Amino acid sequence: xxxxxxxxxxxxxxxxxxxxxxxxxxxxxxxxxxxxxxxxxxxxxxxxxxxxxxxxxxxxxxxxxxxxxxxxxxxxxxxxxxxxxxxxxxxxxxxxxxxxxxxxxxxxxxxxxxxxxxxxxxxxxxxxxxxxxxxxxxxxxxxxxxxxxxxxxxxxxxxxxxxxxxxxxxxxxxxxxxxxxxxxxxxxxxxxxxxxxxxxxxxxxxxxxxxxxxxxxxxxxxxxxxxxxxxxxxxxxxxxxxxxxxxxxxxxxxxxxxxxxxxxxxxxxxxxxxxxxxxxxxxxxxxxxxxxxxxxxxxxxxxxxxxxxxxxxxxxxxxxxxxxxxxxxxxxxxxxxxxxxxxxxxxxxxxxxxxx
Numbered sequence: 001x002x003x004x005x006x007x008x009x010x011x012x013x014x015x016x017x018x019x020x021x022x023x024x025x026x027x028x029x030x031x032x033x034x035x036x037x038x039x040x041x042x043x044x045x046x047x048x049x050x051x052x053x054x055x056x057x058x059x060x061x062x063x064x065x066x067x068x069x070x071x072x073x074x075x076x077x078x079x080x081x082x083x084x085x086x087x088x089x090x091x092x093x094x095x096x097x098x099x100x101x102x103x104x105x106x107x108x109x110x111x112x113x114x115x116x117x118x119x120x121x122x123x124x125x126x127x128x129x130x131x132x133x134x135x136x137x138x139x140x141x142x143x144x145x146x147x148x149x150x151x152x153x154x155x156x157x158x159x160x161x162x163x164x165x166x167x168x169x170x171x172x173x174x175x176x177x178x179x180x181x182x183x184x185x186x187x188x189x190x191x192x193x194x195x196x197x198x199x200x201x202x203x204x205x206x207x208x209x210x211x212x213x214x215x216x217x218x219x220x221x222x223x224x225x226x227x228x229x230x231x232x233x234x235x236x237x238x239x240x241x242x243x244x245x246x247x248x249x250x251x252x253x254x255x256x257x258x259x260x261x262x263x264x265x266x267x268x269x270x271x272x273x274x275x276x277x278x279x280x281x282x283x284x285x286x287x288x289x290x291x292x293x294x295x296x297x298x299x300x301x302x303x304x305x306x307x308x309x310x311x312x313x314x315x316x317x318x319x320x321x322x323x324x325x326x327x328x329x330x331x332x333x334x335x336x337x338x339x340x341x342x343x344x345x346x347x348x349x350x351x352x353x354x355x356x
Contacts, residue, residue, distance in 0.1 A: 040154075043210035046168050047156050050212030052168075053110050053139035054085040055205060057160040058094055058117070058131075060102035066103055082159035083203030084214065085140045086241065090133040092117065093241050094204030095219055096124045097183055103307055107133050110166055121244025125186040125252075127219055128237060130244040141206055144213025145231035146192065149173050155302065157196040157218055157229075159205030166171070171196035171227070180220060187314045188232060192216045195227035205232040253324035253346035255331075256289020257282050257296060261312045264301060268337045278311045279303050279334065294331070294344040301334040320346060 060079040074308035079096030085091070092107065099105055105117040115133035122129040149155075155283055156170045175193035182311030194207065198221045207216035243250050264274060280302040285291045302310050305319045306329050324346045331342045 001123075032334075041346060044156055044168070047208050047210050047212040048158065048168055049328075051084070051141050051156075051206060051208050051214070052158055052166050054081050054141040055110060055158045055166060056092060057108040057163070058083050058092075058098055058204065059101045059106045059108075059163050063101055063103045080160070080163060080201050081202065081203040082218070084140050084158075084204075084206045085109075086143070086214075088116075088136060088140050090135040090138055091120065091241075091245060092133065093217060093237060094129055094131060094132045095217065096122050096127045097130040098204050099129050100124060106132055107131070108165070109138075118187075122185040123240055123244060124261065125182055125249045125250070126188055126232065126236060126240050127182045128217065128232060128240045128244070130241055141208075141214045142212070143234045143238050144211065145211055146190075146214045146215045146235045147213055149176060149192065149233075151175060154210050155194055155196055155203060155215065156208050156210070157191075157194070157198060157200070157202060157231075158208065159202035159218060161199035161201040164202060167202075169197040171229075174227070178230065186317055188236070190233050190236065191219075192231040192233055194229050194230060194231060197227070198229040228242040238244075249350075251322040251325065252349040253320040253322065253327075254290070254349035255294075255296075255320065255344060255346050256286040256287070256291040257302075259302065259313055259316065262301065264334065269332060271337070272334070272339050273341075274303065274334070276309065276311050280310055280313055280316055290344050290346050292333050294342050296331065296333070296342060296344070299335075302331055303334055303339070304319045304332040306330055320349070341342045 003322045011052045020214040058081045068077045079098055081094060083092045083094030086093050095166050099119055100122055107115045117131040117133045118130045151173050155166060155173055158168055161167050171194050173192060174195050178191040178193050180188045180191045198218055202218050205218045206214040207218055208214050215234045217237050220230045222228040240250060259280040259282050261278055263277060264279050281297050282296060282300045284298050285296055304310050308319055310316050325348045326345060329344050329346060331344050333342055
């Protein structure tokens with residue numbers, strides 16, 4: 001007897017049957033995951049195959065004598081880093097801190113070829129340098145557009161951490177538009193942040209996209225942190241490299257002041273209608289400098305140059321470009337309780353100790 005109250009027969013759904021040869025839903029998910037992993041691997045492999053032949057290991061020997069050699073108790077110390085060939089005739093881009101003031105530089109290519117290198121140009125203010133080896137038809141990397149990078153985009157770092165030649169790490173662009181202070185004290189802007197792992201020896205190596213285009217020059221990591229690594233964008237690197245190849249240096253202007261960021265005196269600022277809160281306080285003026293010739297004096301606050309506001313020393317550095325060299329300019333200055341305009345003609349930065 002049926003237990004149904006209606007007495008009518010009940011329809012029972014047939015059990016699900018998986019036909020032989022047809023993948024289950026779990027198999028499909030696994031296949032899709034494998035496909036994604038394969039695509040990631042293929043992207044990294046393809047980029048590495050394109051760029052790694054151009055990546056070099058650099059060993060630089062510091063000058064004779066000095067504190068560094070004394071620290072090593074007479075042994076010959078070495079600086080190690082990475083770089084990459086960017087022209088077929090042997091120009092190599094690296095970090096300034098890898099080769100700055102080096103007595104001798106040796107370079108090893110991925111195929112084991114060894115060369116002696118010479119510095120073609122060095123710019124500590126952007127932590128970039130170009131060295132050159134004698135060669136032709138060398139494998140070389142191609143630059144990409146760092147301005148087109150997206151946060152979250154896959155990037156690959158290639159270098160020689162701790163001397164382990166051609167080591168590959170990958171990650172994503174973690175952030176853009178960061179700032180990083182070079183060893184010279186100047187600010188490098190528009191830095192790329194990535195979690196592609198960097199270690200000592202990676203400095204100067206390329207940061208590349210999945211298309212095998214160099215979009216950054218690896219330069220630093222924050223030692224106590226994990227996954228906080230930085231690269232100089234290709235937009236800056238290509239400009240600096242071209243000038244270093246052409247001129248051996250980056251030309252900047254200079255006025256000859258020792259300045260510091262300082263809060264403006266509020267009463268004077270309010271009385272003169274100055275809305276900003278900070279400016280550059282002139283601590284001293286260098287002998288024979290454009291600042292001395294213009295009459296700039298210690299205690300003056302630099303408010304602007306040619307109408308561009310100056311709220312910090314970094315602002316002043318940004319303004320003192322090559323275009324300002326020997327160009328008539330005007331500094332707007334707060335002097336005691338009055339605002340004055342001071343004509344000045346910057347000269348070229350190049351003397352030892354010249355900062356502003």
